[in-house]
Amino acid sequence: MSKEMVLVDDKGKRIDGRTSEESREIKIEAGVLKNADGSAYVEIGKNKVLAAVYGPRECHPRHLQNPTKAIVQCKYNMQAYSVDDRKRPGTDRRSIEISKIVSEALENVVLTGLYPRASIDVYIEILQANAGTRCAGLTAASVALADAGIPMKDIVASMAAGKADGHVLLDLNKEEDNFGEADVPMAIVPSTGEIVLLQMDGNMTREEFDRAIELGVGGCKKIYELQKDALKRRYSAEEAEEEDDSDEQ
């Protein structure tokens, strides 16, 4: 791809036809796996992400146990075929960093004091990547935690904003991420507006950054509604099944 590639045209339209304030298409489903205590599947544009929660359960390795509260251990993993050039299986420095900040974001909302010494294990698998996987992963992980019935003060919603061709944009796609000027992934606790995950790389003025936060927070709020909707659908489906069962008896 050439450097002169136009990411935002003179009418403000992006290469996938979105405006600067628009996110990609979002699909969230709760309770998609049988074995996991809670699970979720999320699609944001071409990102496809699966998250599972196990726990609270015994903490391994033991030296990580905290006698006063549970710890949230998240493992973010990109599958080999999820990117253009095959990714060698196994952890790398990037996935370790993402796992750490996602764990910390989730630990903020989980009522960890209820489970001393325990571990709440969260697994995020990226099936298909197209920029914004950490946000999609965190969004999925929050739904999976709620699906597992883990007590939380709220669910975390996450989305990135960024800058390409001098425009501040919500939810960068792969081309905008690769050839744009900045990327600002963030996550908030929607009920309070607190920021629990924030990263930034690139080059932005103060005005641009403020705008990015404004867009990102708006995106997170939209995600939040869809997360709640997915959980409601999951439990209304379960209720309907239970009613069917009682009809049969």
Add this chain to the structure above:
Amino acid sequence: MSSKIISEIRRDYIVNQLKEGKRTDGRGLKDVREIKYEINLIETADGSAKVSYGDTTVIAGIKIMPGTPFADKPESGVLTTGAELIPLAHSSFESGPPGEDAIELARVVDRGIRESGMIDVDKLCITPGQEVWMCYVDIYVTDYDGNLFDACNLAAVLAIRNAVIPGKRYDKGDDVPLPVTCTPVSVTFAKIGNDLIVDPNFDEENIASARLTVTTDDNGNFRAMQKGGQGSISLDELSACLDMSVETGVEIRKIIE
């Protein structure tokens, strides 16, 4: 799979049901669970498939790229198969490099594909001795309820059958379908007491004394086998397994045609 505990009462229930020719999930001894599949669900892969055998679900993805051939086969493409038992799939799976179960699983799937000649590796040469297409088959288990061998084999086979060599991406000609010659299908048996059952689920697999996986091709010839577990299999039992693997293979091919 080691160190998974099945309660004594559950074990007795399964064994007693088998004495009456029944299985706890309502199947007959020779029945395979419902097979579901979805093809090319991963756009970043050059071929992909998701396969479920009942509550066991796996995803296989193919990546094809140019690479250096092996010195002893300078004109043949290279097949590499990997399987990951990710902790998302079951509470007994741990993160980290593949353990012995994952390695055995990948090697058995690899053997079925390689020995059946499913991928025509001689057609994968770009420049003899210099450059050939490398096929990476990566399989991830996402939900585990027994019989990973057959689910992973079928997912790999479906992904390969629908894979495309990305010639354009690497400036090596057009995008063409990966050359495929046949469809190897594996059938796995578990031995519990003196009973042989097809497609064991998690509980059955964990109380079984022995396991046998048989891979057949479209002509009903045998292409790969693997016996597992500490128990033994008699010659008569082996013979019965071979017959059943051909019959079941025909049924599974009907589902995926």
